[in-house]
Amino acid sequence: MKNGRERGRKEGFREEWKKNKPLFIMAAPAFIFAIVFLYIPMVGLIIAFKNYRYDLGVFGSAFNGVDNFRFLFSSGTGWLITRNTILYNILNMVTSQLLAVLIAIFISEINKKIFKKVTQSLILLPYFISWVVVGVFVYNLFNYETGFIPSIVAAFGGEKPNFYGMPGAWPWIICLFNSWKWTGYNSVIYIAAITGVDSGIYEAAAIDGANMFQRIWNITLPSVRPTIITMLLLQVGRILRGDFEMFYQIVGNNGQLYNMTDVIDTYVFRSLLTSSNIGMTAAAAFYQSVLCFVIIMLVNTIVKHIDADYALF
Amino acid sequence: MENSKKIKLSTSSKAFYVIAYVMVTLMALVCILPFIMLISGSFTSEQFLRFNGLGLFPGEFSTEAYGIIFKTPEKIIRAYGVSIFITVVGTFLGLFLTTMTAYVISRKDFKYRNALSFFFYFTTLFNGGMVSTYIYYIRYLHLKDNLLALIIPGMFNVFYLLIMRTFVQTVPTELIESGKLDGAGEYRIFFSIVLPLLKPGLATIGLFLALGYWNDWYNAMLYMNTEAFYPLQYMLYSIQQQTQALAQIASKAGITVANLPSTSLKLAMAVVATGPIVILYPFVQKYFVKGITVGSVKG
Numbered sequence: 001m002k003n004g005r006e007r008g009r010k011e012g013f014r015e016e017w018k019k020n021k022p023l024f025i026m027a028a029p030a031f032i033f034a035i036v037f038l039y040i041p042m043v044g045l046i047i048a049f050k051n052y053r054y055d056l057g058v059f060g061s062a063f064n065g066v067d068n069f070r071f072l073f074s075s076g077t078g079w080l081i082t083r084n085t086i087l088y089n090i091l092n093m094v095t096s097q098l099l100a101v102l103i104a105i106f107i108s109e110i111n112k113k114i115f116k117k118v119t120q121s122l123i124l125l126p127y128f129i130s131w132v133v134v135g136v137f138v139y140n141l142f143n144y145e146t147g148f149i150p151s152i153v154a155a156f157g158g159e160k161p162n163f164y165g166m167p168g169a170w171p172w173i174i175c176l177f178n179s180w181k182w183t184g185y186n187s188v189i190y191i192a193a194i195t196g197v198d199s200g201i202y203e204a205a206a207i208d209g210a211n212m213f214q215r216i217w218n219i220t221l222p223s224v225r226p227t228i229i230t231m232l233l234l235q236v237g238r239i240l241r242g243d244f245e246m247f248y249q250i251v252g253n254n255g256q257l258y259n260m261t262d263v264i265d266t267y268v269f270r271s272l273l274t275s276s277n278i279g280m281t282a283a284a285a286f287y288q289s290v291l292c293f294v295i296i297m298l299v300n301t302i303v304k305h306i307d308a309d310y311a312l313f
Numbered sequence: 314m315e316n317s318k319k320i321k322l323s324t325s326s327k328a329f330y331v332i333a334y335v336m337v338t339l340m341a342l343v344c345i346l347p348f349i350m351l352i353s354g355s356f357t358s359e360q361f362l363r364f365n366g367l368g369l370f371p372g373e374f375s376t377e378a379y380g381i382i383f384k385t386p387e388k389i390i391r392a393y394g395v396s397i398f399i400t401v402v403g404t405f406l407g408l409f410l411t412t413m414t415a416y417v418i419s420r421k422d423f424k425y426r427n428a429l430s431f432f433f434y435f436t437t438l439f440n441g442g443m444v445s446t447y448i449y450y451i452r453y454l455h456l457k458d459n460l461l462a463l464i465i466p467g468m469f470n471v472f473y474l475l476i477m478r479t480f481v482q483t484v485p486t487e488l489i490e491s492g493k494l495d496g497a498g499e500y501r502i503f504f505s506i507v508l509p510l511l512k513p514g515l516a517t518i519g520l521f522l523a524l525g526y527w528n529d530w531y532n533a534m535l536y537m538n539t540e541a542f543y544p545l546q547y548m549l550y551s552i553q554q555q556t557q558a559l560a561q562i563a564s565k566a567g568i569t570v571a572n573l574p575s576t577s578l579k580l581a582m583a584v585v586a587t588g589p590i591v592i593l594y595p596f597v598q599k600y601f602v603k604g605i606t607v608g609s610v611k612g
Contacts, residue, residue: 016424022499023417027429030414033469038436044445057452058445103340106333115334121598122341125348128590128601130528132550136583137347139553140354140367146576148350151366180344188602189609212326227609245531249550268443273535278444285442293439313434 048286052278068283077267078284085242085263091171092178092243093235097228099179100186105220107187108194109212120191124184134177135249142173167260174250174261181246186231193227194220229310233303237296237312240288244269264288348591355379355581359574378574378581389585391541392548395460399544400526403464407522408515410469415477416503421486433471447535462536463544467525473518476608480514481507517604520597527590549586553579 017024043058048068050061072078103123110116126134141148142163150160163169197219205215242263251261264284271281296312304311346369354367358375365372382389414433418426441449456462484507492502508515533547543551 012424020420020423020499023420023423026413026499026503027417030410030433030469030474031429033410034433034436037465037469038440041441041446041449042439044441044449047445047448052448054452058448099340103337106337109329109333110337115337119337119341121595122344123337124598124601125591125594126344128524128528128594129587130530130546132528132530132546132553133583133587135550136553136579137351140350140576140580141347146362146366148367151368154366183340184344185605188605192606192609212329230609248531265443272444272447278448282442282444285444289440289442296438 045282045286045289047279047282050279050282052282054278064279068279069287071277071280072283072287078287080259081262081264081267081284082240084261085240085265088171088174088242088263089235089239091175093232095175096179096182096186097231097235100183101190101224101228103183104187104190104194104224105216108191108220109216120184120187124188126181127185129181131245131249134181134246135252138173138177138250139252164254165256167257170251170257170261174247177250178243178246189231190224190227193224197223226310230312233299233310233312236299238292239295240264240292242266351580351583351587355577355584357577359577362576375577378577381574381578382581382585388540388548389545389582392543392545395463395542396527396545399460399463399529400523403468403526404519404522406464407468407470407473408519411473411477411518411522412481412508412511412515413503415474415481416507418474419478419481420489433474437471450536457536458539458542459536460542463526463529463532463542466532467522467529470522470525472608473521476604477511477514477518479607480511480517484510513600513603517600517607520600521604524601545586549582552582 047058047061049063049065050058051064051067052058052061056062069078107116107120140146142150144150144160144162144164147163150163154160163173201219202215205219210218242265244263244265247261247263247266248269251257251266265288268281268284268288271277271284275281300312349369350367353369353371354362355378356374356376357367357371358373358377361373361375414429417423418430420426440446450456450462456465488506488510489502492506497506528546529544530546530550533542533544534550537543537547540548540551
């Protein structure tokens with residue numbers, strides 16, 4: 001029985017190959033690319049269970065059980081970077097989506113075409129700028145000597161704030177720049193959802209005497225709700241992934257801010273380039289990869305159960 | 314009764330419009346403000362910056378920083394060259410991979426299109442992570458100081474593949490069928506019937522790919538040791554770090570670095586590195602808006 005099915009499958013493949021050979025050939029480059037550059041590195045995850053030595057390589061290095069994980073978590077670093085990653089993701093998710101929905105509603109309601117076009121362009125502009133340049137912005141806005149904000153405070157006779165000595169300020173600065181970079185991008189998505197609403201519904205509401213707030217509350221918001229849910233679900237699936245480029249460029253090498261700003265990705269990157277203990281770094285990366293996968297599968301299964309329309313895949 | 318209700322309605326919507334205009338204007342100003350600060354700072358004399366800090370207008374106009382940059386522009390020109398090279402090559406190869414694959418997975422008569430889609434999609438759910446990729450590139454592929462290390466990571470993106478599939482699906486299947494009836498082979502059909510109809514998709518995905526390459530600094534930081542291979546953004550980053558480090562060392566050693574306009578120089582560098590993107594932006598914006606919109610609709 002099993003044999004027969006197997007043979008059937010094999011024959012099915014042969015038949016498909018005969019019928020669509022050019023399609024197989026056209027898909028081959030990307031297929032090989034994915035195997036070589038995306039799938040093979042997955043094997044390297046076993047480094048997390050090894051005492052990695054560069055001269056011995058991935059397969060030559062000796063296994064050391066879960067020692068790497070024990071070090072990572074007993075030093076407290078594992079918990080700290082996990083906590084930071086999750087809290088930052090929640091904060092950034094809520095603030096940036098909220099702001100994007102608000103801006104999208106406002107821009108959709110405004111009728112002045114030129115105003116709309118100009119402001120929308122300006123709000124989307126940060127999306128195009130590399131994080132390196134954003135890092136330049138942050139440094140020049142906040143540094144004590146020449147920074148824009150300390151200088152303004154000083155000009156008005158206040159005492160210059162030293163932001164780089166205040167770790168507590170950085171979650172808000174990071175949150176601010178996350179919104180600064182992504183509000184334009186996200187609002188484009190929400191504007192598209194709002195534009196998709198049948199204008200007849202709005203006309204009917206106007207005839208029924210609904211005022212502007214009722215209209216937004218009862219028509220616009222429900223129409224963007226599916227988009228909001230999808231965006232939030234995508235973010236939840238990435239809750240253990242920090243936006244590496246953002247954190248690295250905003251915080252830089254200011255060690256005294258790490259307690260408040262280090263996320264898994266920045267920790268892994270820094271120790272990869274500076275530390276000799278590759279095993280512990282690999283443990284952090286492994287832990288992130290695997291847990292992320294588990295969370296996505298879990299979220300997707302739950303969502304599928306509640307409302308299959310919202311499932312991610 | 315009727316009348317008063319009408320007046321009340323219009324005042325409430327008036328209030329809404331006031332809030333909407335103010336909020337949107339504020340947001341736009343916040344988005345543009347750092348750019349203004351950057352440009353004005355780059356045109357301010359170092360002396361003024363040191364005593365008064367950065368402002369929105371050049372307090373004391375000076376082009377000294379640009380003078381220094383353009384006196385020895387070789388480094389920047391080289392970095393521009395590297396960036397242009399990886400952007401052009403990477404975008405071209407990326408488009409090639411993405412478009413062909415998107416075409417295959419949208420062919421309804423291809424039996425394995427769902428399996429293949431999942432094969433690619435799976436890499437967004439699970440991956441080897443930073444450490445094993447790094448070790449693989451360095452130790453096994455020997456890509457240190459090889460420009461391929463800047464090209465490969467950005468070449469293929471599953472998200473772009475799905476957007477491209479949406480574009481391919483707009484091509485009527487009748488066209489493909491009639492091509493077949495006319496005796497055209499699969500490659501002919503793809504290259505001379507489908508591809509010309511994909512121009513908007515090619516422009517959109519091509520620009521996304523190009524933006525990714527142009528703004529990349531991270532792969533250069535991991536894989537490039539030699540300055541000659543630094544792309545523009547990483548060059549900018551390393552200069553920001555160097556002058557910061559220089560100023561720190563100098564101040565620690567009690568030396569005044571008065572002759573080096575470090576702050577305005579760094580700002581001018583950022584302007585030189587960002588200028589082209591900002592100038593191109595108005596022309597390419599609509600393609601990105603299109604891409605973002607298409608990408609947000611689940612395919």
